[in-house]
Amino acid sequence: MTHAQRLPRRIFVTGHRGMVGSAVCRRLAAESEVELLTASRDALDLTDSQAVLEYFQSEKPDAVIFAAARVGGIVANDTYPVEFLSDNVQMATAAIEAAKAAEVERFLFLGSTCIYPRDAAQPLREEALLSGPLEQTNEAYALAKIVGLKLCQYMRKQYGLMYHSAMPTNLYGPGDNYHPEHSHVLPALIRRFHEAKEAGLEEVVIWGSGRPRREFLHVDDLADALVYLLQVPDPPDWVNVGTGQDATILEVARAVAEVVGYEGQIETDPTRPDGTPRKVTDVSRLHELGWHHTIDFRDGLASTYQHYLAERESDRLRAV
Numbered sequence: 001m002t003h004a005q006r007l008p009r010r011i012f013v014t015g016h017r018g019m020v021g022s023a024v025c026r027r028l029a030a031e032s033e034v035e036l037l038t039a040s041r042d043a044l045d046l047t048d049s050q051a052v053l054e055y056f057q058s059e060k061p062d063a064v065i066f067a068a069a070r071v072g073g074i075v076a077n078d079t080y081p082v083e084f085l086s087d088n089v090q091m092a093t094a095a096i097e098a099a100k101a102a103e104v105e106r107f108l109f110l111g112s113t114c115i116y117p118r119d120a121a122q123p124l125r126e127e128a129l130l131s132g133p134l135e136q137t138n139e140a141y142a143l144a145k146i147v148g149l150k151l152c153q154y155m156r157k158q159y160g161l162m163y164h165s166a167m168p169t170n171l172y173g174p175g176d177n178y179h180p181e182h183s184h185v186l187p188a189l190i191r192r193f194h195e196a197k198e199a200g201l202e203e204v205v206i207w208g209s210g211r212p213r214r215e216f217l218h219v220d221d222l223a224d225a226l227v228y229l230l231q232v233p234d235p236p237d238w239v240n241v242g243t244g245q246d247a248t249i250l251e252v253a254r255a256v257a258e259v260v261g262y263e264g265q266i267e268t269d270p271t272r273p274d275g276t277p278r279k280v281t282d283v284s285r286l287h288e289l290g291w292h293h294t295i296d297f298r299d300g301l302a303s304t305y306q307h308y309l310a311e312r313e314s315d316r317l318r319a320v
């Protein structure tokens with residue numbers, strides 16, 4: 001990075017118990033000059049704008065990494081669109097406005113590549129935002145995220161504040177959700193292959209043709225990218241964060257089976273829906289800024305499986 005800025009000193013990480021927030025806290029723990037600020041939901045409900053304002057006024061952070069959100073799978077998004085829209089809009093607007101009032105220098109908001117239009121060209125470029133209709137199943141969530149992204153952009157434009165956003169691709173790593181129905185594809189595969197191995201099953205059937213292509217980024221890589229972006233002097237209003245590399249679901253399933261040590265057959269079920277044929281981000285803008293992922297998918301998968309085993313063993317496995 002050219003002319004990197006120093007990391008802000010007091011950094012408030014919202015959602016620090018979540019998958020992304022906890023990875024950011026692990027990453028910032030390596031920065032001796034950083035004073036990490038966190039607040040649990042019991043202590044600070046981020047939808048409560050008055051409480052958020054008071055927190056910012058009293059704690060006076062220099063920067064915020066906004067990793068809190070009401071998140072969920074297709075079923076939850078489809079069942080509770082009101083809460084997905086209003087909670088996420090309230091959290092984002094309360095925090096961004098409180099940051100401005102408390103003269104917070106820097107605010108890094110978390111978007112997601114799932115908020116790009118449903119039919120956006122692949123690989124997904126930053127310009128695709130708002131260029132077409134959204135995916136219906138997560139429209140409420142996407143609208144709320146777009147409000148957060150745009151509010152940061154407007155704060156920068158109107159008030160000269162360095163508020164900007166990152167757009168992560170699918171993540172995996174410690175602290176993921178392993179719910180049997182609500183989890184994302186990678187944790188779902190880890191759980192299924194592990195349980196198939198335990199049960200001695202001769203075959204595991206994966207939904208769909210196995211041909212759709214997907215990209216995965218280790219959450220510790222994301223945390224490193226976020227800390228990096230916080231030091232870029234003039235970052236884009238939003239930038240994709242991913243590997244730019246994709247693999248078919250069948251290839252991913254084979255990799256998971258190998259890491260888990262499952263030796264049975266892997267079958268596909270083409271009668272089940274495939275979803276989008278390809279989802280991968282264009283990371284050229286991020287590379288131009290000087291950041292590149294470092295965690296190889298196989299290595300990340302192997303360590304994630306170890307975390308899965310440890311979380312399971314100690315009854316800390318998240319399955320909500």
Ligand SMILES: NC(=O)c1ccc[n+]([C@@H]2O[C@H](COP(=O)([O-])OP(=O)(O)OC[C@H]3O[C@@H](n4cnc5c(N)ncnc54)[C@H](OP(=O)(O)O)[C@@H]3O)[C@@H](O)[C@H]2O)c1
Nearest residue numbers: 015017018019020041045046047067068069110112168171
């Ligand atoms: N995971 C992915 O694959 C992925 C991919 C792209 C983008 N992202 C983005 O990354 C961000 C974080 O996602 P994640 O996967 O880390 O989610 P997560 O594990 O569910 O963490 C979300 C965090 O937000 C907190 N939170 C929710 N509502 C709150 C409220 N009203 N007040 C205070 N805290 C509240 C939760 O607190 P509790 O611990 O109390 O529940 C939790 O710690 C989201 O913006 C998401 O869109 C994630």
